[in-house]
Amino acid sequence: MAPLLPRMQVFEIADQEWFPQFLRTHMQAALTAAWTTHIPLLQSSSPARIVARLLSHHFGPSIHNYTFIDFCAGAGGPTPSIEKHLNASISTSPPSYAEAATAPPPVQFILTDLHPHPALWSAAASASPNLSYVSSSVDASNVPQHLINDQKQKGKKVFRLFNLAFHHFDDTLARKILRNTLETSDGFGIFELQDRSLSGFLACCLFGLGAMVMAPYYAFLWGAPLALVWTYLVPALPAVLVFDGWMSSLRTRTVGEVKDLMGSCGLGEGEIRKWEVRSGTERFIPGVGYVNWIIVTRKESQE
Numbered sequence: 001m002a003p004l005l006p007r008m009q010v011f012e013i014a015d016q017e018w019f020p021q022f023l024r025t026h027m028q029a030a031l032t033a034a035w036t037t038h039i040p041l042l043q044s045s046s047p048a049r050i051v052a053r054l055l056s057h058h059f060g061p062s063i064h065n066y067t068f069i070d071f072c073a074g075a076g077g078p079t080p081s082i083e084k085h086l087n088a089s090i091s092t093s094p095p096s097y098a099e100a101a102t103a104p105p106p107v108q109f110i111l112t113d114l115h116p117h118p119a120l121w122s123a124a125a126s127a128s129p130n131l132s133y134v135s136s137s138v139d140a141s142n143v144p145q146h147l148i149n150d151q152k153q154k155g156k157k158v159f160r161l162f163n164l165a166f167h168h169f170d171d172t173l174a175r176k177i178l179r180n181t182l183e184t185s186d187g188f189g190i191f192e193l194q195d196r197s198l199s200g201f202l203a204c205c206l207f208g209l210g211a212m213v214m215a216p217y218y219a220f221l222w223g224a225p226l227a228l229v230w231t232y233l234v235p236a237l238p239a240v241l242v243f244d245g246w247m248s249s250l251r252t253r254t255v256g257e258v259k260d261l262m263g264s265c266g267l268g269e270g271e272i273r274k275w276e277v278r279s280g281t282e283r284f285i286p287g288v289g290y291v292n293w294i295i296v297t298r299k300e301s302q303e
C-alpha cells in the first residue's frame, strides 16, 4: 500500500514506563487476539494463519531445514498459532509405517525476547511439542551464539521472526539487529498488521472498534472482568489501542526502507547481494485488514 505520510519515530503510550502494567497486559492480549481471531464472513482467515501459509508457500519442502525463532515474542503474539497452522498444513498422514518412519519431523518454533515472559510462554509451550522458549533475556542485536549453534548442531537453519515488532526499533537499533541477523541467521521475516497507507490508519480504528465489540467475550475468556471497566466506563483500552496503532503505522517501514537499512548496516555490498528480499500484502478483512510481509532469505540457503 502506498505510504500516506513519511516515516516518523513517534512514541507509543504503552511503551512508557509510567503506563500501568495491568493495562499493558490487556493490550498485549488484545494484540494476540487480533493476530489469532478469525471471524467467519468478515475475515478470510486469521492473520496468524496467513503468516503460516506464507512461510509454507515460500519455503516449500525445505521448510523442514529451518527452525523459526521469534526474537520479539512479547506476551506470545501470533507464533504459537503460526506453529499450529503451519505444522497442521504440512503434516500429511503417511500411508504406511515405513513412510511414517522417514517422514520429516514437525517444524520447531522458539519464543525469545529482550524482556522474556516465561510464565506466559510455558503455558503456550505445554500445548505443543513443537514450541519452546528461552527464559533468559535475548537481545536481537547481539544474539547469544549458543542459541544459533544449538540449531546448527541439529542441522537446522535459523529464520528469525519479527511479528508486529520491527517498527519499534529506531534506525540505529534496526541496523544493529539487521547486521546481527545477516551475520548469524539464514533468513528473517517482518510481519506487520499496519502500514502508513490510509487503510493502515483505518485498520487501527477498526481494531479499537473490534476491542469494544469483543470485550465481553474476552473478559469472560480471560477471567478478567475489569477489562470491561477499562473498555466501557473509562475507555482507556480502545483509546490507547487506536492511538498506539496510529503511532505504529507512522513507524512502519516500507520494503524499500528495510532494504536501505540492510545496505547501510555495515556489511559490504557483496554480502548484501547474497540475500533475496520478497514482500507483499495479504488481505484478511476487505478494504482495511492486511498482513504486510517482508521475507528475506540467504540465496544459497534455498534448496
Ligand SMILES: C[S@@+](CC[C@H](N)C(=O)[O-])C[C@H]1O[C@@H](n2cnc3c(N)ncnc32)[C@H](O)[C@@H]1O
Pocket (backbone or CB within 6 Å): 028, 031, 032, 071, 072, 073, 074, 075, 076, 077, 078, 112, 113, 114, 115, 138, 139, 140, 141, 162, 163, 164, 165, 168
Ligand atoms: C510490540 S512487542 C511484540 C509483540 C508480539 N510479537 C506480538 O505480535 O504481539 C515488541 C517486543 O520487542 C521486544 N524488544 C525490544 N527490543 C528488543 C531487542 N533488542 N531484542 C529482542 N527483543 C526486543 C520488546 O521487549 C517487546 O516485547
